[in-house]
Amino acid sequence: MEEFDVIVVGAGIMGSSTAYNCIKKGCKTLLLEQFPLPHARGSSTGHSRITRKAYSKELYANMMPEAYKLWSELETETNTQIYKKTGGIIIGKANVRYSEYEKVLKELKTEVLSLTENEIVEMLPNTNYYGFQGICDPEAGVLFADKAVKSFQSAFLRRGGSLKENEKLVNISTGSIVKITTTKGIYNGKSLIVCAGSWTNKILSELDLKLPLNPRYVKVCYWKVKDGLKKSNLPVLIDVNGVNYHGVREGVYGTPPEEYPDFYKVCMHGGKDLSDPDFRDGSDDGEEVKIISNYVSKYMPFLDSRPAIVETCIYTMTPDEDYIIDRHPNCNNIFFGAGFSGHGFKLAPVVGKLLSEMVLKQPTTFNTAPFSLHRFRNSTSKL
Ligand SMILES: Cc1cc2nc3c(=O)[nH]c(=O)nc-3n(C[C@H](O)[C@H](O)[C@H](O)COP(=O)(O)OP(=O)(O)OC[C@H]3O[C@@H](n4cnc5c(N)ncnc54)[C@H](O)[C@@H]3O)c2cc1C
DSSP states (O other): OEEEEEEEEOOSHHHHHHHHHHHHTTOOEEEEOSSOSSOSSSSSOSSEEEEOSOOSSHHHHTTHHHHHHHHHHHHHHHTOOOEEEOOEEEEESSOHHHHHHHHHHHHTTOOOEEEOHHHHHHHSOSOOOTTOEEEEETTOEEEEHHHHHHHHHHHHHHTTOEEEOSOOEEEEEOSSSEEEEESSOEEEEEEEEEOOGGGHHHHHGGGTOOOOOEEEEEEEEEEEBOTTOOOSSOOEEEEEEEEEETTEEEEEEEEOSSSSTTEEEEEESOOEEOSOGGGTTTTOOSHHHHHHHHHHHHHOTTBOSSOSEEEEEEEEEOTTSOOEEEEOSSOTTEEEEEOOTTOOGGGHHHHHHHHHHHHTTOOOSSOOGGGOGGGGTTTOOOO
């Protein structure tokens, strides 16, 4: 039976970053993935994610400089471009959420440029964002998601890590040594870290624990830029006003053509509840695509109003949309990182670092108390 210091379950961006950080600290580490790699069934799939220093919560804005530094180190180690600076604009109709971004950035003394409606339309030509105001985040840009996942995995392997794909964890025996059974074998680990995205509760239910996680499927839509309106150097966009989705205002975000030339990505930060991530596409009625289509027709006449490509991805939401990074309340060698609520990718290097520090009982680079499971003590139920 193979023995490891740390076993990490889930080779999405969080598990891959965590395994990399563990091996970097000298732990003999196994990274386990249920599907053949790469796969498109989790949350880390696709070519691009937005990164930005602008956050409406100080908790995350504080960690972003470290994330930028760690992404850059990974780029150097793997000789791969992961981050592309495009600049970004965060806009809204002077509502509370929009001004919170500005407030947090000013408090952290991060560069912040206010934008008038004319400046917004200048940065994003042929749009109808009249009546909007915004801020510019010059450091915002795109992370090449698939390359980022692959880079963590290849750096992990080069440092001597073991990666087993197409091998699903099916059973856990707790104790001072954690014994896991997979579809192909049995492994012992001094510690276990679960980074299983929307599958997390399927695994933790084995350990009599249920996190307050709500998986949602979200639509990723690409819209063709109309002939004659093509422009390079477009920024990433976040419209906090967004759209009305079942009585709640959900933000809308856009990224310049990266996956498919001349196709701008415009998506809603929300989607339908998903009862089982193993049956992701079974109940799609197309409602979300219609809502985004109406938004594109109204504000973005430089795009065709019908999406050219629609893909599906999964968010795993927590009630307060803050991450959960903690250890099992009754098993002090079992840890988890979950509930990244649709905004985890950019901070994956920091999350992996924090989990590796927790496993090794080292002081953590940032205070992890805001991510503790304890904050839900009234809503967390034992199964
Ligand atoms: C459409 C979309 C857009 C997004 N945009 C942004 C953005 O612009 N900026 C940003 O910062 N974040 C963004 N996010 C959020 C970010 O992508 C996620 O927070 C992040 O990818 C979560 O990664 P994860 O590793 O936790 O989950 P996953 O990528 O789902 O990884 C979990 C892995 O665990 C594996 N697994 C599960 N169960 C088992 C088992 N029993 N045995 C073995 N393996 C198992 C799964 O197969 C999977 O590979 C976006 C997410 C989506 C869906």
